[in-house]
Amino acid sequence: MNTPSSESVPVKALDPGLYIVATPIGNLGDITMRAVDVLRGVSVVACEDKRVTGKLLKHIGVQKRLIAYHEHSIRQVEDEILDMLHRESVALVSDAGTPLISDPGWQLVKRAKDAGYMVTAIPGPSALIAALVQSGLNNRRFLFGGFMPRTDEGRANCLREVGDLYCTVILYETGPRLTKSLKIMAELWPNREIAVARELTKLYEECRSGTAEELLEHYTAHPPKGEIVLMAGPPITIVPEEHDVETMLRGLLKTEKPSQAATRVAKFTGRDRKELYKMALRLKAE
Structure with a gap:
């Protein structure tokens, strides 16, 4: 992704508050335009690993103050972030993906909301x-x-x-x-x-x-x-309704042959493969 340097893009300072920003899980090209704008506009970025986030910010042409926020520094850093929120905008990011998903952060969000600060999420990779x-x-x-x-x-x-x-x-x-x-x-x-x-x-x-x-x-x-x-996948002891089976077959038929689709659905549902194959041929012909 070719991103202009921060010097060539007008930066709009964001209102004070906590911005939960999803970042790429591997391919840096997956960062959203809104995430880039928010990372440009915030005052501070709270992150797991400064080195990892530093590479991402360099990729999008952004320089920001970074503070480490991870499981070993939660309480101390949360107090620091909460003290900032009434006058500064803070972005919370993880090393990869959407923050708070199997990562620290929910306590910070709750404390920020309870204190009346603005909290918003910038969705993206997960x-x-x-x-x-x-x-x-x-x-x-x-x-x-x-x-x-x-x-x-x-x-x-x-x-x-x-x-x-x-x-x-x-x-x-x-x-x-x-x-x-x-x-x-x-x-x-x-x-x-x-x-x-x-x-x-x-x-x-x-x-x-x-x-x-x-x-x-x-x-x-x-x-x-x-x-x-x-x-x-779900247990196969519960047989899905007829329309569920048809939905499964239709989805698989987009990329697979009727025989392959029937085999997969039979394994998943416990239904008779021959019956499913006949159904797959009918759906394919429609």
Whole structure:
């Protein structure tokens, strides 16, 4: 993205308040025009890592005062930010994506609102949404569970809590711990469709789906790095209504053959594949 330098663009100072600004999750070209304008116009930027945010600001031609706001400095920095808000505009950013999503910040927002300060959000990239919409999983209802617990017992308890909900479950996991989570999923949810998204918006972006056992075999042989979005489709014990099945088939037929679409929906719903294949041929002919 070619962005003019800050010297060549008139900067409009923003009203005092807290601006929650989403930033790219990988590809810097995903930053929104509004986010650039806000980052130009605020007085201060509160961020997780000054080096990471500094690179982004340099990319868009902006120089700002940066203050570190992360889990190890929350209380002290929150007091400092709240003291600024009656006279200055402060942007809150994370290293990547939408602030507050599995990152600190909700306490700051609550304290700012309770104190009567203006709080607004500048929407943009989010890893969980980017992963969900390309997963091929049912996205009519979904639950975001944040980062998986670190222990095997914690992971198992987390999955049992949401196991009976008819929705797609979205979780964050780290590359080194992915196979541990997939192993537990294979035990608890052997027939559910699972998807793993990684390197989102980057050169080697990947969204791989299959059973937990299939994905466990793949990622044991090809250990991933970085942060992972781990998703599980709804339980197949509940058969969707007829119009839901047709909706699923129609969506898959945009990119897949009737036989492939029927196979995927059969795995997901437990419905007879031959019946679904006939339905797919009819929908394809319409």
